[in-house]
Amino acid sequence: MKIVEIKHPLVRHKLGLMRICDISTKRFRELSSELGSLLTYVATDDLEVEIVTIKGWCGLVKIARIKGKKITVVPILRAGLGMMNGVLEHLPSARISIIGIYRNEITFEPIPYFHKLVSNINERMAMVLDPMLATGGSIIAAIDLLKKFGCNNIKVLSIVAAPEGIEALEEKHPDIELYLASIDQKINKNGYIIPGFGDAGDKTFGTK
Numbered sequence: 001m002k003i004v005e006i007k008h009p010l011v012r013h014k015l016g017l018m019r020i021c022d023i024s025t026k027r028f029r030e031l032s033s034e035l036g037s038l039l040t041y042v043a044t045d046d047l048e049v050e051i052v053t054i055k056g057w058c059g060l061v062k063i064a065r066i067k068g069k070k071i072t073v074v075p076i077l078r079a080g081l082g083m084m085n086g087v088l089e090h091l092p093s094a095r096i097s098i099i100g101i102y103r104n105e106i107t108f109e110p111i112p113y114f115h116k117l118v119s120n121i122n123e124r125m126a127m128v129l130d131p132m133l134a135t136g137g138s139i140i141a142a143i144d145l146l147k148k149f150g151c152n153n154i155k156v157l158s159i160v161a162a163p164e165g166i167e168a169l170e171e172k173h174p175d176i177e178l179y180l181a182s183i184d185q186k187i188n189k190n191g192y193i194i195p196g197f198g199d200a201g202d203k204t205f206g207t208k
């Protein structure tokens, strides 16, 4: 599995701000989106371009243009939605497929509760968004679903990940690519990433 932990100072700075314990909902949401944008910049560095000739101000000029790549952005409800606007800044024409999954609080098993995928998803590259990769169960379940519908070109954008979750994801889906702002230390006994930033869904939506 290709794993890219982005060490860019802007990414590290914004991630640091997200870890402040009394961060407001507004600020957490803004930073999720900004990191979604920065992760997308890196995750799309292999998009194919074609050279076309256009009429410029001083005559004909050759320019690069992204070659009609079909992309679907796949936020995992709820917390993945916080990253979505930042991702769409760079991919404004991408279609959106939604997958709803929550974790059982005791067993940490992922419970899928909703999906609405774009048609012909087998022809698209999927960019799965979820800020937290803890046990990996939720992202693995989302990828299982995408593959069931024939989508095999998959990149995952997460903000923080625990080593345990990365290992589980690599075992189940070694063919995907994973882009991260940070590989954190571990998962605690309650299933939270340490240091992480707590419950990303609650912080994004102001619940609890």
Ligand SMILES: O=P(O)(O)OC[C@H]1O[C@H](OP(=O)(O)OP(=O)(O)O)[C@H](O)[C@@H]1O
Pocket: 076, 077, 078, 079, 080, 101, 102, 103, 104, 108, 110, 130, 131, 132, 133, 134, 135, 136, 137, 138, 139, 165, 191, 199, 200, 201, 202
């Ligand atoms: O890697 P895992 O162990 O599966 O944990 C990560 C998942 O947990 C959180 O979702 P949560 O169940 O809190 O739902 P929410 O986003 O609606 O709050 C988070 O947003 C991930 O989807």
Ligand SMILES: O=c1cc[nH]c(=O)[nH]1
Pocket: 079, 132, 134, 191, 192, 193, 194, 196, 197, 198, 199, 200, 201
């Ligand atoms: O640290 C964690 C782990 C799972 N889900 C979260 O929102 N945070």
Ligand SMILES: [Mg+2]
Pocket: 199, 200, 201, 202
């Ligand atoms: Mg949550």
